[in-house]
Amino acid sequence: MTTQLTIIRPDDWHLHLRDGETLKAVLPDTARQFARAIVMPNLRPPVTTAEAARAYYNRIKLALPAGVAFEPLMTLYLTDNMAAEEIVRARQDDVVQAVKLYPAGATTNSDSGVTSLAKCAAVLAEMEKQGMPLLIHGEVTDAEIDVFDREKVFIERHLQPLLKDFPGLKVVFEHITTKDAAEFVTQGPSNLAATITAHHLLMNRNAMFTGGIRPHHYCLPVLKRETHRQALVKAAISGSPRFFLGTDSAPHPKSAKEATCGCAGMYTAHAAIELYAEAFEAAGALDKLENFASVYGSDFYGLPRNTDTITLRKESWLVPESIPFADDVLVPLRAGQTIAWKLA
Numbered sequence: 488m489t490t491q492l493t494i495i496r497p498d499d500w501h502l503h504l505r506d507g508e509t510l511k512a513v514l515p516d517t518a519r520q521f522a523r524a525i526v527m528p529n530l531r532p533p534v535t536t537a538e539a540a541r542a543y544y545n546r547i548k549l550a551l552p553a554g555v556a557f558e559p560l561m562t563l564y565l566t567d568n569m570a571a572e573e574i575v576r577a578r579q580d581d582v583v584q585a586v587k588l589y590p591a592g593a594t595t596n597s598d599s600g601v602t603s604l605a606k607c608a609a610v611l612a613e614m615e616k617q618g619m620p621l622l623i624h625g626e627v628t629d630a631e632i633d634v635f636d637r638e639k640v641f642i643e644r645h646l647q648p649l650l651k652d653f654p655g656l657k658v659v660f661e662h663i664t665t666k667d668a669a670e671f672v673t674q675g676p677s678n679l680a681a682t683i684t685a686h687h688l689l690m691n692r693n694a695m696f697t698g699g700i701r702p703h704h705y706c707l708p709v710l711k712r713e714t715h716r717q718a719l720v721k722a723a724i725s726g727s728p729r730f731f732l733g734t735d736s737a738p739h740p741k742s743a744k745e746a747t748c749g750c751a752g753m754y755t756a757h758a759a760i761e762l763y764a765e766a767f768e769a770a771g772a773l774d775k776l777e778n779f780a781s782v783y784g785s786d787f788y789g790l791p792r793n794t795d796t797i798t799l800r801k802e803s804w805l806v807p808e809s810i811p812f813a814d815d816v817l818v819p820l821r822a823g824q825t826i827a828w829k830l831a
C-alpha cells in the first residue's frame with residue numbers, strides 16, 4: 488500500500504479566487520499546493536479587458552502571503568460585444584492565458600455572458616489565429632432542457648459546431664460532469680481538452696440529498712448519477728493527456744449557500760490535491776495522479792512544466808467546520824469529516 492507520494496508540483500486549471508477580502512481569505516489555500524492556477528473572470532463586474540485582467544493579476548500578487556511563489560494565469564470573460572482587438576491586446580500582455588465562455592445565465596455571475604456564439608465569430612477567429620484557448624462552461628440555459636441534460640445538449644448544439652467552424656481553436660471543456668462529455672473529448676481532436684473537479688470524481692447526485700437537502704454539495708454543472716461519475720474517473724485515470732486537474736473551487740459565504748435560493752459552488756481549495764489523491768487511490772490509480780495534476784495541463788497550454796515537487800502522506804485529518812471568509816465564514820467540502828491524504 489502506498490503511504491507516501493511525491494509528485495511534480497501541480498497546477499489548478501480552473502479556479503475562482505474572487506476579490507478583495509475574500510480573495511485574501513482563500514488564496515493561501517491554493518498557493519500552498521499549486522504553482523499556478525487559471526483564475527476565472529466571473530467577478531462583478533466581470534474581467535472583460537486585458538487591462539482589467541492585469542489589474543486583477545496585480546491584486547492577486549499583492550494578496551499573496553510573503554515569500555509564497557504562486558503565479559495567477561489570467562482569463563478574459565467573453566461577451567457578445569468583445570472586440571477582436573482585445574485578444575491582440577491580451578496576447579501582448581503575457582498575464583492573460585485564455586478567454587472564458589459563459590453562456591448567459593448558466594452559472595454564478597454569468598448575466599453578461601454570451602447570448603449567441605455567432606456574435607463572437609471575429610473574436611474566436613482571432614483567438615484561433617493567436618493560439619489563445621477558449622475555456623467553456625458547457626451547459627445550455629433553456630428552461631425546457633432538464634438541468635441534468637444541459638451539458639449533453641450543449642455538446643450537440645454548440646460545441647460540435649464550434650469545433651467545426653474553428654478547427655484550429657484550442658478549447659477546454661471545463662468541469663465536465665457526464666459520460667457524454669468524457670467520451671466526446673476522448674474521441675475529439677487534439678485541440679480539445681477537459682478539466683475534471685475532485686468533487687465530480689468523488690460524489691454522485693445522491694450527495695445532494697443524503698438525509699435531507701445538502702446545499703454545500705450544490706454546484707454547477709450539478710452532480711450527476713453514478714454512471715457519469717464512473718465515466719469521469721475512467722477519463723481521469725486513462726492516461727489521456729487531454730484530461731487534467733481543474734478544481735473549480737468556488738467559495739461562497741455560508742449565508743449565501745444556506746439560503747432559500749442557495750448559490751452554486753463548492754469550496755475545495757483547502758484540500759484540493761488531497762481530495763484528488765483520494766479519488767485516484769479509490770480507483771487504484773495513484774500512479775496516474777502526477778500526469779493529470781502536474782503535466783498534462785501545462786503541456787496543453789504550452790507552458791513549461793513545474794520543476795519542484797510536493798509530498799502527500801496517507802494520514803487522516805479533520806476538516807474544520809468552517810473557514811473565516813471576510814465578514815462571514817466558508818463551509819469547505821468535508822467540513823467536520825476526515826480526508827485520507829495530507830500534504831506534507
Ligand SMILES: NC(=O)N[C@@H](CC(=O)O)C(=O)O
Nearest residue numbers: 503594595706707737751752
Ligand atoms: N461551479 C459553480 O457552481 N460555481 C462557480 C461558477 C462556475 O464555475 O460555473 C462560481 O463562480 O461560483
Ligand SMILES: [Zn+2]
Nearest residue numbers: 594624707708
Ligand atoms: Zn462553470
Ligand SMILES: [Zn+2]
Nearest residue numbers: 503527735737
Ligand atoms: Zn468555475
